[in-house]
Structure formats: C-alpha cells, structure tokens
Amino acid sequence: MKLLTSFKKSFLVSIWFMFLTFPIMVIRVNPIEEIIEWRWWNMLLVGGCSFVLSLLGRYFLEKKELMAKRVADSGVIATTFKKRLFEQRAFAVPILIIISFAAIIFPFIFSTYQTSIMTTALIYVVLGLGLNIVVGLAGLLDLGYVAFYAVGAYSYALLNYHFGMGFWAVLPIGAGLGAVFGLLLGFPVLRLRGDYLAIVTLGFGEIIRLILENWNDFSQGPSGIANISRPSLFGTQLGLEANTVYLYFIMIGFMIFTIFVVNRLQNSRIGRAWIALREDEIACQAMGIDKTRTKLNAFALGATWAGMMGVVFAAKTTFINPASFTFLESAIILSIVVMGGMGSIVGVIVAAFILILLPEYLRAFSDYRMLLFGCIMVVMMVFRPQGIISNVRRTYRYGNNKGQDINHRETEEV
Amino acid sequence: MSLLNVTNLTMDFGGLRALDNINITVHENEIVAIIGPNGAGKTTFFNCITGMYTPTSGDILVNGTGGKTHRINGLKPNKVTEKGLARTFQNIRLFPDMTVLENVMIGKHCRTKASVIGAVFRGSETVQEEYEIVESSYELLRKVGLENSVNNLAKNLAYGEQRRLEIARALATEPVLLLLDEPAAGMNPHETKELDELIVRIRDEENIAILLIEHDMKLVMSLSDKIVVMDYGKQIAQGTPTEIQNNPEVIKAYLGEDFA
Numbered sequence: 001m002k003l004l005t006s007f008k009k010s011f012l013v014s015i016w017f018m019f020l021t022f023p024i025m026v027i028r029v030n031p032i033e034e035i036i037e038w039r040w041w042n043m044l045l046v047g048g049c050s051f052v053l054s055l056l057g058r059y060f061l062e063k064k065e066l067m068a069k070r071v072a073d074s075g076v077i078a079t080t081f082k083k084r085l086f087e088q089r090a091f092a093v094p095i096l097i098i099i100s101f102a103a104i105i106f107p108f109i110f111s112t113y114q115t116s117i118m119t120t121a122l123i124y125v126v127l128g129l130g131l132n133i134v135v136g137l138a139g140l141l142d143l144g145y146v147a148f149y150a151v152g153a154y155s156y157a158l159l160n161y162h163f164g165m166g167f168w169a170v171l172p173i174g175a176g177l178g179a180v181f182g183l184l185l186g187f188p189v190l191r192l193r194g195d196y197l198a199i200v201t202l203g204f205g206e207i208i209r210l211i212l213e214n215w216n217d218f219s220q221g222p223s224g225i226a227n228i229s230r231p232s233l234f235g236t237q238l239g240l241e242a243n244t245v246y247l248y249f250i251m252i253g254f255m256i257f258t259i260f261v262v263n264r265l266q267n268s269r270i271g272r273a274w275i276a277l278r279e280d281e282i283a284c285q286a287m288g289i290d291k292t293r294t295k296l297n298a299f300a301l302g303a304t305w306a307g308m309m310g311v312v313f314a315a316k317t318t319f320i321n322p323a324s325f326t327f328l329e330s331a332i333i334l335s336i337v338v339m340g341g342m343g344s345i346v347g348v349i350v351a352a353f354i355l356i357l358l359p360e361y362l363r364a365f366s367d368y369r370m371l372l373f374g375c376i377m378v379v380m381m382v383f384r385p386q387g388i389i390s391n392v393r394r395t396y397r398y399g400n401n402k403g404q405d406i407n408h409r410e411t412e413e414v
Numbered sequence: 415m416s417l418l419n420v421t422n423l424t425m426d427f428g429g430l431r432a433l434d435n436i437n438i439t440v441h442e443n444e445i446v447a448i449i450g451p452n453g454a455g456k457t458t459f460f461n462c463i464t465g466m467y468t469p470t471s472g473d474i475l476v477n478g479t480g481g482k483t484h485r486i487n488g489l490k491p492n493k494v495t496e497k498g499l500a501r502t503f504q505n506i507r508l509f510p511d512m513t514v515l516e517n518v519m520i521g522k523h524c525r526t527k528a529s530v531i532g533a534v535f536r537g538s539e540t541v542q543e544e545y546e547i548v549e550s551s552y553e554l555l556r557k558v559g560l561e562n563s564v565n566n567l568a569k570n571l572a573y574g575e576q577r578r579l580e581i582a583r584a585l586a587t588e589p590v591l592l593l594l595d596e597p598a599a600g601m602n603p604h605e606t607k608e609l610d611e612l613i614v615r616i617r618d619e620e621n622i623a624i625l626l627i628e629h630d631m632k633l634v635m636s637l638s639d640k641i642v643v644m645d646y647g648k649q650i651a652q653g654t655p656t657e658i659q660n661n662p663e664v665i666k667a668y669l670g671e672d673f674a
C-alpha cells in the first residue's frame with residue numbers, strides 16, 4: 001500500500017517535470033529550415049530520471065524517519081560516530097594526531113599545485129569560521145562578507161604598491177581596516193533584522209566592488225593590481241615553490257589560531273550573549289544586554305577575519321582585481337556556514353573542504369559546477385537541514401555530584 | 415523610601431490612548447498588584463517603564479542600584495535593567511535552545527564585564543568571573559526549585575517551570591524591583607500556591623519589591639500590600655485589598671453596571 005502511494009507520487013512528480021521541461025527539452029526550432037524538431041526521447045529520459053530520483057528520495061527519507069523513530073522508541077541514545085568523536089578523549093586524540101601529521105607532511109608529498117589548492121581551501125575554512133561568528137552565532141544574515149575580504153586584499157595590494165610594505169606589516173593593518181569597515185557598515189544597518197539586513201549587506205558588498213572597479217585613480221579599476229610581493233621569511237624572499245609551502249603553513253597557523261579564538265569566544269560571556277541574541281532579541285535586551293554593542297562586536301570580529309584573509313589572498317595570488325570579490329564569493333562562504341551547520345566549528349571546516357576542493361578536483365564537470373552546487377544544497381536542505389555537524393555546542397552544565405562543588409563543562413549535542 | 419515613582423504617565427498609539435495619566439508608587443519591600451480586564455493597558459504600562467516603549471508624557475523615576483534617582487523615560491531596555499528593574503513576560507520569552515542554567519547566566523550579563531579580549535585570553539579574572547556566574551546562577555535555580563533541571567534545554571521544561579525560570583533569570587540581573595506579567599497564567603492551583611510562596615520569599619529574603627500583573631484574585635488578595643485597578647487605560651482605583659474589594663467602581667468594571 002505504502003509502496004503504491006510512493007509510486008503514485010513519484011509518477012506525478014515525473015509528469016510534472018516532463019511538463020516543466022517540455023519547451024526546452026522536447027521542442028527544438030530550426031530557424032534555417034523552418035521546421036520544428038520534436039525530441040520525444042528527451043521527454044522519456046526526463047520522466048524516467050525524475051521518477052527514479054523521486055522514488056529514491058522517498059525511500060531514503062522514509063528510512064531516516066524510521067531510524068529516528070527506532071532510536072526514540074528504544075529509549076537509549078545511540079552513540080553515533082559523531083558523539084564518540086566529540087565526547088571520548090581516547091577516540092579524539094589519536095584522530096587529532098593523525099590529522100596534524102597528515103597536515104604537516106602534505107606539502108612535502110604532494111605537488112606545488114596541490115599545496116596551493118589546499119591553501120585556498122584553508123583560506124575558505126578561516127573565512128567560513130569568521131562568518132560563522134556573524135551568521136552562526138549571532139544570527140545576523142550577512143550577504144556582503146566578501147566586501148571585508150576585498151578591503152583586506154586591497155589594503156595589502158595598495159600599501160605594497162605605493163609604499164612597498166611587507167606582508168607581516170600589513171596583516172594587522174588589514175585586520176584593523178576590516179574591523180573598521182565592519183563597524184562602519186554595522187552602525188547604520190544593525191537596527192535592521194533578517195531579510196532587510198541581508199539586502200543591505202548585499203548592497204554594501206556590491207558597492208565596495210563597484211568602487212574598486214570604477215575608481216581608477218585609487219584602485220587601478222578592473223585591470224587590478226599586479227606584482228604584489230609574496231610574504232618574506234625573516235626578511236628573505238623565497239622561491240615560488242618554497243613560498244607555496246610557506247603560505248600553506250601560514251594558513252595552517254591561521255586556522256589553528258582561528259579555531260582557538262572562536263572556540264574561546266563562543267564559550268564566554270560574549271558568545272553566550274550572541275547566542276541569546278539569536279534566540280530572542282527582546283528578552284535579551286530586557287536581561288540587560290546591549291543589543292547594538294553585542295551585534296557590532298560580532299560584526300566587527302567577523303570582518304576582522306575577512307580582512308586578514310584578504311591580505312593572505314593578495315599575497316598568495318600576487319594579483320587582485322575586483323572580479324575576485326563578487327557576490328558569488330559571499331554566497332560560497334555563506335554556503336559553507338549553512339552546510340557545515342550554523343555555529344559548528346567542525347562542520348564549517350568539513351563543509352569548506354567539500355565546497356572548495358570538490359570543484360577543483362572535478363574540473364571535468366566544471367560546466368555543471370553551479371548545477372551540482374545547487375543540487376548539493378537542495379539535497380542538504382531536504383535531508384540535513386541542520387548542516388553536516390548539527391550545531392555541536394558546548395553547553396554549560398552543572399556538576400550535580402554531591403560534595404563535589406565544582407562546575408565542569410561537557411560537550412552536548414543540541 | 416520609594417523605589418519606583420510613576421507620575422502622569424500617558425501612552426498613545428496613534429489615536430488610541432492606551433495609558434491615561436497613570437500614577438503608581440512602589441516602596442521598598444512592597445508587593446503591588448495591577449489588575450484590570452484584558453486590554454486595560456497593564457502590559458503596556460510594563461513596556462513603558464522597562465524601556466520597550468517611550469511614553470508620550472509623564473515621568474518614571476527610579477531609585478535603583480547605586481542609590482541615585484534616575485528618570486528612565488526613553489532609556490533603552492538594557493539600561494533600565496542596569497538601573498535595577500527586571501521583568502518577566504506575559505507570553506514567556508526564554509532562550510529555548512539554551513540550557514536552563516545558561517538562561518540564568520544570560521541574566522548575569524549586565525553585572526559582569528569580561529570583554530572579547532578577556533574571553534580570548536581567559537585570564538584568571540575571567541575564569542573566576544565565569545565560575546561565579548555559574549555558581550550564583552545555580553543558586554538562583556535552587557531558590558526557584560529548578561535545581562533538578564539545570565542541564566535541560568529551556569524548551570523542554572513544563573509550562574509552570576518555564577515561568578519560574580523566567581523569574582530566576584530576572585533575579586539574576588540583581589534587581590531592586592521585579593516586574594511580573596501574569597506569572598500565574600496557565601498554572602494549576604498547586605503551582606499557583608508555590609508561586610505565591612516564591613514571591614513572598616523573594617520579597618522577604620532578597621529584599622526585592624514586586625510589581626505584578628495578575629488575574630488570579632485569590633493570589634492577588636493574599637499577596638498584595640497595595641492594588642491598582644486599571645480599565646481602558648485609566649487608573650480607576652488604588653488601595654489595600656479590602657478597600658478594592660468594596661470599591662463600587664471596581665465592581666462595576668469587573669461585573670458590569672447591573673451589579674454596582
């Protein structure tokens with residue numbers, strides 16, 4: 001019976017798809033010979049594929065629900081791989097050691113090209129973690145994050161071009177400028193909420209890009225800035241190959257630093273206020289939290305990381321132009337956060353690797369890149385709307401053991 | 415000494431006068447109740463004195479934390495909370511996906527000061543502050559009888575427990591005056607009795623004055639030192655429970671013309 005209904009539903013879906021794609025998949029007008037070609041085969045193909053896919057989707061969804069019910073019925077909480085990974089030290093430590101070892105030997109085993117791709121992926125990991133503060137923790141939908149990335153990149157490019165300043169000198173300046181721009185944008189727009197905030201930040205991102213594109217005297221316009229210096233190691237310039245490895249390790253360092261900072265922040269008074277603000281703004285204010293200040297904090301901190309990564313990006317590519325900072329970049333970084341699971345550090349890291357590395361290694365499918373991207377997103381939203389790692393957040397727990405009056409924290413899946 | 419002194423408070427929403435010349439004073443260690451039919455403007459009154467709305471005219475003076483008198487009209491809600499007024503909401507507003515303990519810890523926010531820098535470096539001062547936040551929050555939860563649910567998510571609490579959690583969270587802001595908006599709504603008689611005891615305990619043990627909106631007459635009459643009756647935005651009576659019970663105006667508003 002159940003099988004029959006799901007067959008029926010899938011059949012209807014396939015009919016609907018055949019109808020929808022009819023004009024583009026079936027009819028082809030040949031304007032030279034003035035005839036219409038009817039490609040009925042295509043219709044069958046669309047119908048068959050959508051039928052099978054819909055059936056598969058239904059099957060998996062059902063299985064998922066069944067599993068959830070079984071877990072709920074049995075009353076025991078299944079120790080998933082994930083839970084073990086986060087809760088058991090004996091399990092987490094060896095994995096961490098293996099990962100760090102792999103990270104250290106990676107550039108010496110793989111080619112410069114591979115190392116360079118990995119560095120790019122690491123940049124996106126850090127960008128994702130930065131945006132995660134704004135979107136995941138504080139719940140502010142920022143669609144113009146790339147603007148701060150551009151600010152960082154151009155501050156290095158311009159300071160290097162005009163004054164010959166080096167990477168390490170500009171890094172804090174880029175971070176600071178990112179924060180300043182974050183505050184500048186944040187101040188007027190943070191009284192907006194949700195959709196409105198998203199639209200204004202989107203506009204801001206485009207404005208920065210358009211300024212860079214059109215203010216030729218300042219930014220050299222669409223032709224961009226070339227010959228930006230690579231970072232130096234104790235004052236010596238390295239060769240191309242050594243430099244790629246050097247940048248890779250700089251990024252590894254950045255990633256560890258970022259994880260450390262974000263982790264500390266989200267388990268602090270400030271991080272709690274961000275999460276509370278995401279949950280209920282009015283209650284938050286009534287509890288004495290300064291809404292504007294707390295939001296500005298999140299916004300400026302997120303922008304700081306984008307600014308720093310901008311400097312690294314400029315140093316890595318040695319050439320930047322406004323085309324590197326389109327809305328698509330913001331969208332990708334946001335996808336990393338959403339896909340990883342809002343507010344989850346590990347999720348963001350995994351998602352960044354998937355979203356950045358997959359397209360690099362699947363160059364053969366580069367025509368279908370956006371299509372694949374869209375499909376992954378839709379599938380994610382259907383099967384795991386909470387993201388890859390569903391917001392594993394440390395919650396404060398009180399040690400209830402009698403006589404042992406200390407409080408300790410445990411990791412808890414929320 | 416008076417803690418809260420509201421004079422000639424008026425609030426207009428466009429053409430609607432939701433509050434018309436309200437005068438209420440709350441003294442130290444006093445429990446004052448506001449009663450009145452639905453739509454009388456009781457919640458609006460709370461929203462005005464806690465900074466959610468800016469009143470059209472009138473004065474709200476608070477002798478709060480620090481011993482100085484402040485005029486708090488038009489101050490932001492968080493500033494009002496800093497001055498020593500804390501509130502709960504008629505339609506419960508907890509942080510549903512945070513634990514019970516974390517909800518109370520948020521209340522401590524305005525009395526603690528770890529900054530972003532402090533949070534990242536986590537020096538001994540920050541660690542000590544965090545420790546104190548957790549301990550005092552737990553202590554408050556014990557006071558309202560939620561010590562067995564500290565690690566549960568707020569959304570999983572029963573209705574009556576959520577109301578008590580809201581009270582604990584408000585207490586965490588270290589108020590001098592606690593504002594409760596229909597705290598007994600949706601509670602069964604047993605829970606209401608516990609609430610009654612809790613409110614008296616808060617007044618007696620913490621020396622916090624209480625201003626509450628309530629429909630449960632039994633609760634109001636047994637608790638209050640003073641009752642203010644509102645109807646259509648106007649303050650129609652004020653006095654001790656016995657005075658209010660025998661006031662013809664009040665009987666008219668509650669039971670209709672015929673009974674007066």
Ligand SMILES: Nc1ncnc2c1ncn2[C@@H]1O[C@H](COP(=O)(O)OP(=O)(O)O)[C@@H](O)[C@H]1O
Nearest residue numbers: 427430432450451452453454455456457458459
């Ligand atoms: N933000 C608002 N805008 C317009 N009218 C409002 C607003 N808030 C409350 N009111 C009106 O003010 C009156 C009093 O409402 P309220 O204070 O909620 O009553 P009570 O809490 O006594 O039941 C009602 O008529 C209500 O519709």
Ligand SMILES: [Mg+2]
Nearest residue numbers: 456457458504
């Ligand atoms: Mg009300």
